[in-house]
Amino acid sequence: MSEQVSKILMSCDSANHVCDKSQYKEATLWEKIKLNIHLIYCSACRTYTKNNSILTKTIKKSKVETMDSSSKDEMRRKMEEAMKNNS
Amino acid sequence: MPSHKIDPNKWIDLYSDYLFNYTISRVNDRDIAQDLVQDTFFAGLKSMKNFKGEASERTWLVSILKRKIIDHYRKTNSNKGKAEVRMNYSSEESEGDWLEERVADPFDKTAEDTLENEELSGAIHRCLGKLPLKQANVFKMKTILNYETEVICNELNITPSNLWVIIHRARTAMAGCLKENWF
Structure with a gap:
């Protein structure tokens, strides 16, 4: 019995982990089912899941931009050169 | 009260994404934006002596950047020899319509939308700035640049479970910070 229960129920830690993964669409279907079962009886994780999806939506909506790391490295290299010439 | 110090070594980590x-949001072109940020850092490096410490480093860099953006527009304008007005019609059928008729274009982004997005991006960057550098980097790569987990792990030399712990901490902090400052 307890073995079967542990297959369906998950700890809060793994629930949060699955929730994080699902924000990037990386959670499997079975994981998502288990997460939703967990959310039925765990209000702390419900709050976390809610905030987490708000965060995802907000960032998507803002169309915030960052530079990719290769161009940052390039920039860093040029800066170092310029600093050498400057001093 | 010169309370602010200047340290160009940290500029790229701290301010490049914000700038x-x-x-x-002002030039609409990734390459041009990158060049302008680079120019700003160079100019900052040159005029470091003039930094009085009255404003924060970031404010100071933004004020340089503003000049660079204006210069950019001035240059592109003089390249063509004259100001050019380009009109894009929102759909095929409306081609040839007068500008006056397009004032109430429902597909046009309103100024308020743009303004709100800009403020929100600013808030996000301020919150990112409060995170530890590594968390902020991983979060940006994963969430904003949409890199695959594998790619990030290879680049930063961390394991996937490592990555998810970092993401979890970053998301918790970001949600809290944005809740305070935005929602």
Whole structure:
């Protein structure tokens, strides 16, 4: 019995982990089912899941931009050169 | 009260994304934005002596960047020899319509939308700035640049479970910070 229960129920830690993964669409279907079962009886994780999806939506909506790391490295290299010439 | 110090070694880590975001909302071109940010850092490096410490480093860099953006527009304008007005019609059928008729274009982004997005991006960057550097980097790569987990792990030399712990901490902090400052 307890073995079967542990297959369906998950700890809060793994629930949060699955929730994080699902924000990037990386959670499997079975994981998502288990997460939703967990959310039925765990209000702390419900709050976390809610905030987490708000965060995802907000960032998507803002169309915030960052530079990719290769161009940052390039920039860093040029800066170092310029600093050498400057001093 | 010269309370602010200047340290160009940290500029790229601390301000490049903020400045890039600021620029791209004004010039709409990734390459040009990148060049302008680079120019700003160079100019900052040159005039470091003039930094009085009255404003924060970031404010100071933004004020340089503003000049660079204006210069950019001035240059592109003089390249063509004259100001050019380009009109894009929102759909095929409306081609040839007069500008007056397009004032109430429902598909046009309103100024308020743009303004709100810009403020929100600013808030996001301020919150990112409060995170530890590594968390902020991983979060940006994963959430904003949409890199695959594998790619990030290879680049930063961390394991996937490592990555998810970092993401979890970053998301918790970001949600809290944005809740305070935005929602």
